[in-house]
Amino acid sequence: MGREKGRSVSAYLIRRILTSLIVVLGVSIFVFLLLHLIYPSPAQDILGPKATQAAVNSWNKQHGYDRPWLLQYLSYMNRLIHGDLGYSYKANQSVVALFQERVARSAYLSGISLVLAVLIAIPLGIYQAVKRNSIGDNVVTSFAFITYAMPVFFLALILIQVFALSFPIFSFEASQSLSIWHVMTDWHSMTLPIATLTLISVAGFSRYMRSTSIDTLAQDYIKAARAKGLPERLVLTRHLLRNACLPMVTLIGLSIPFLLSGNLITESVFNYPGLGLLFLQSLNNVDYNALLAYTLAGAILTVTGNFVADIALTVADPRIRLA
Amino acid sequence: MANIAPSLTPLDITRAPEGGEVGPVQSGLRLALREFAQNKLAVIGIGILLFYVLFCFVGPLVYHGNTSNSDLLHTNLPPQAGYPLGTTDQGFDELGLLMKGGQAALQVGFAAAFIGIFIGMLWGAIAGLAGGIVDSAMMRVVDVFLSVPFLFIVLIVAVRYGASVLGLSLIIGAFTWLVPARLVRGEVLTLRTRDFVAAARTAGSGRSRLIGRHLIPNAFGVIIVNVTFNVADAILAVAALGFLGFGLHYPTQDWGDMLSNGVQVMSNGYWWLVYPVGASIVLVVMACNLIGDALRDSLDVRLRRR
Numbered sequence: 001m002g003r004e005k006g007r008s009v010s011a012y013l014i015r016r017i018l019t020s021l022i023v024v025l026g027v028s029i030f031v032f033l034l035l036h037l038i039y040p041s042p043a044q045d046i047l048g049p050k051a052t053q054a055a056v057n058s059w060n061k062q063h064g065y066d067r068p069w070l071l072q073y074l075s076y077m078n079r080l081i082h083g084d085l086g087y088s089y090k091a092n093q094s095v096v097a098l099f100q101e102r103v104a105r106s107a108y109l110s111g112i113s114l115v116l117a118v119l120i121a122i123p124l125g126i127y128q129a130v131k132r133n134s135i136g137d138n139v140v141t142s143f144a145f146i147t148y149a150m151p152v153f154f155l156a157l158i159l160i161q162v163f164a165l166s167f168p169i170f171s172f173e174a175s176q177s178l179s180i181w182h183v184m185t186d187w188h189s190m191t192l193p194i195a196t197l198t199l200i201s202v203a204g205f206s207r208y209m210r211s212t213s214i215d216t217l218a219q220d221y222i223k224a225a226r227a228k229g230l231p232e233r234l235v236l237t238r239h240l241l242r243n244a245c246l247p248m249v250t251l252i253g254l255s256i257p258f259l260l261s262g263n264l265i266t267e268s269v270f271n272y273p274g275l276g277l278l279f280l281q282s283l284n285n286v287d288y289n290a291l292l293a294y295t296l297a298g299a300i301l302t303v304t305g306n307f308v309a310d311i312a313l314t315v316a317d318p319r320i321r322l323a
Numbered sequence: 324m325a326n327i328a329p330s331l332t333p334l335d336i337t338r339a340p341e342g343g344e345v346g347p348v349q350s351g352l353r354l355a356l357r358e359f360a361q362n363k364l365a366v367i368g369i370g371i372l373l374f375y376v377l378f379c380f381v382g383p384l385v386y387h388g389n390t391s392n393s394d395l396l397h398t399n400l401p402p403q404a405g406y407p408l409g410t411t412d413q414g415f416d417e418l419g420l421l422m423k424g425g426q427a428a429l430q431v432g433f434a435a436a437f438i439g440i441f442i443g444m445l446w447g448a449i450a451g452l453a454g455g456i457v458d459s460a461m462m463r464v465v466d467v468f469l470s471v472p473f474l475f476i477v478l479i480v481a482v483r484y485g486a487s488v489l490g491l492s493l494i495i496g497a498f499t500w501l502v503p504a505r506l507v508r509g510e511v512l513t514l515r516t517r518d519f520v521a522a523a524r525t526a527g528s529g530r531s532r533l534i535g536r537h538l539i540p541n542a543f544g545v546i547i548v549n550v551t552f553n554v555a556d557a558i559l560a561v562a563a564l565g566f567l568g569f570g571l572h573y574p575t576q577d578w579g580d581m582l583s584n585g586v587q588v589m590s591n592g593y594w595w596l597v598y599p600v601g602a603s604i605v606l607v608v609m610a611c612n613l614i615g616d617a618l619r620d621s622l623d624v625r626l627r628r629r
Contacts, residue, residue: 019463026467034476038483149609151559153566154601157585161597165589172586261474261563268567269586279475280567283482291479298472306470 012314020307027299032073035292041065042288046089076292086289090282095293098278104180106274110263113194117201118252124202125209126240129217140206147203152262156196156269163192174272193270197262201255208251213244246317253309256302358621365617371610375603379425388419391574402595409595420581421599427577428607431491431561436553438496443503444546448534450504451511462508469501474563481564486572491564495557503549510542544622551615555608562604578604 043059044051051059060066064075079086085095128137147155164172171189175182183190216222217240225235264276271277275294282290359365388406393413400410408417450461477485477494484490514520515538523537539546564570565579581600588596 019466022463023466023470026463027470030467031471031476035479038480145609145612146605149555149559149605149612151562151566151579151601151604153563153579153582153585154604157582157589157597157601160586161589161594172590257470257472260472264474265563265567279478283478283569286482295471295475295479298475299470302470302472 009314013311016307016310020303024300024303027303028077028296029073031292031295031299032076033069035288035295036069036072039286039288042089042286045286080296085293088282088287088290090285090287091290095289098290099275099293099297101178102274102278105183105272106263106267106276108180108184109190109193109197109266109272109274110259113197113201114252114255114259116194116198117205118248120198121202121205121209122241122245122248124206126213126236126244128206128210129213129240129244130236132214137210141210144203144207147199148207150200150203152196152200152265153269155199156192156266159192159196160269172270174267174270176271176273193266193272196269197259197266200262201259204255204258205248205251209244209248212247213240216240216244219243246313249313249316250309253305253307253312256305257298260298260301355618355621359617362617362620364613365621368610368613368617371606372614375425375607375610376429379422379429382422383419383426386418386422388416388422390415390419390423399591399593399596401593408599409593411596417595417599420576421578421603424576424578424581424600425603425607427488427571427575428558428561428579428604430488431495431577432554432558432607432611434488434492435495435499435557435560436550438492439499439553439557440503440546440550441500442496443500443549444507444539444542445534446500447504447507447509448511448538448542451508452515452530452534452538454515458508462505465501465504468498473498474560477560478564478567478569481569485564485569488571488575491561491571492557495560499553499556499560503546503553506545506549507539507542510545511538514538514541548615548618548622551611551618555611555615558604558608558611 041056041060043056043063043065047055047059057066064072076086083096085099087093088095088098091098124140128140131137160172163170170187170191172192173189174193175186175189177183177186221243222235222239225239226232230238260276263274264279266272267274267276268280275297278290279294281287282294393415395413397406397410398412400406402409406416406418408421410416411420446461446465450458453461477498480494480497481491485494520533520537523533528536561570561577562579562582565577565581566583566585567579568583570579571577578600582597585597
């Protein structure tokens with residue numbers, strides 16, 4: 001029995017890995033083709049508006065932009081596998097180098113916001129479920145509803161107004177330091193960007209956590225735990241918390257695209273030199289290779305997030321292991 | 324109770340409609356409407372949305388603010404007589420701009436939502452009805468689209484083609500059909516095994532007739548609920564694009580545009596250039612979410628009471 005179970009888990013794993021790979025492949029074709037259709041060649045942007053057609057043609061031929069898109073795609077993928085994301089003609093350095101400068105900063109901002117959001121939303125949702133329809137619950141629900149409808153940048157502007165202008169506790173610009181260590185210890189300038197991204201995520205997470213907690217509280221095992229005289233604190237931590245957190249795993253996995261979008265806007269408002277700001281600059285400069293690489297990276301991160309969430313859920317919850 | 328709500332799987336199979344044609348929704352719809360009207364938040368949502376539609380489309384007929392000629396003698400004025408919401412750094416009237424910006428936001432929001440729902444509806448219905456390898460291929464396409472972060476891809480396309488209301492609606496619609504497609508497919512998967520579909524097939528209905536006359540009308544509950552959420556998402560997306568500077572081009576403006584130099588404006592203390600616009604976005608999006616939640620609840624109630 002045990003071995004059979006193990007086998008079907010690994011079969012599930014293999015199937016899941018395969019579908020993820022297919023999706024990643026599809027994403028790379030889709031993104032490449034889309035960018036190719038919109039910006040067939042960076043030649044004109046690099047050579048300048050006065051470049052003759054002949055010069056553009058010869059540049060295209062020299063850099064392989066005259067080939068059919070499928071060939072271009074295959075050679076791009078070939079280089080990608082070897083760790084070469086192309087050259088950013090605007091920044092005059094390789095895209096890999098450009099990313100290396102910035103990736104830690106974006107990862108820090110998004111990572112810490114996600115962790116904080118989860119740490120706040122879980123107890124908040126449980127509190128709301130336990131004290132359902134109380135004043136506290138209604139206040140939190142209204143607050144979450146408003147935040148949920150709020151554009152990230154407007155929330156950021158309100159935080160700036162209150163905590164940087166009216167009461168100048170924090171800075172309205174994020175840390176510009178090149179050292180990630182400085183960024184991490186610079187609470188004066190990092191609190192507001194982190195708070196913005198955290199609050200936006202908390203709104204969605206806590207609403208979801210509240211409803212799964214309410215569902216879980218109605219289960220028989222909670223009644224059984226209460227009936228056998230288990231203190232309420234233990235009912236909540238042992239039985240409710242663990243079970244109600246399971247669906248959150250999926251939600252966190254699915255929230256990565258929203259987190260990346262939020263990260264983009266937050267970096268723009270607070271002028272934080274991470275990957276999101278780089279993406280916006282690349283859009284303005286028509287920096288083809290940087291756009292392609294970051295969009296692909298975002299998509300792969302999303303697929304990975306879903307995959308990890310699925311696997312984590314399978315490991316954590318034996319009931320759905322073989323579904 | 325003679326008519327069973329057609330958009331939902333019946334709990335009681337013996338009373339499911341068996342004819343090829345599904346009659347007009349009567350008691351179910353009335354029940355849902357009554358439930359919807361009893362939901363105070365939903366009525367508030369409808370009220371807010373109606374107010375903004377009137378404000379943005381009828382308002383400019385009544386109130387003529389200067390929104391097109393720079394007036395350098397009256398820049399950055401706080402709210403006062405003649406300028407109820409103050410003026411911008413160009414001397415434009417903020418209230419007038421708020422109306423104009425709202426037009427663009429609402430137009431794009433609704434148009435994009437309908438485009439997205441339309442594509443998603445067809446895609447989901449076709450995939451669900453076809454089943455097998457066609458279904459899995461079509462759903463993998465949905466997976467692929469969903470894996471690319473929405474804002475990234477919309478920004479990339481909008482840089483070249485997003486200068487107009489129509490362009491923006493098409494772009495946002497083209498990337499928001501995925502969730503509706505999944506939901507409609509799910510509905511169709513349960514609907515297609517029902518007797519009335521088999522009867523329609525027996526009567527000689529082709530695929531397109533099955534989809535257009537039987538499956539989509541019966542999945543309408545899910546679709547309607549989704550329209551409202553899609554409107555909310557589209558309005559937020561337009562605002563984000565405008566804020567980042569990749570939205571509509573001058574002279575068309577939207578609410579996001581108006582906030583694009585918000586940080587600078589705020590440090591100068593020009594609060595009237597930030598809060599009315601921001602609050603408008605929040606209110607409209609919240610109204611759509613409230614209506615969507617209420618619609619979903621009332622459809623659930625219809626199921627429960629039956």
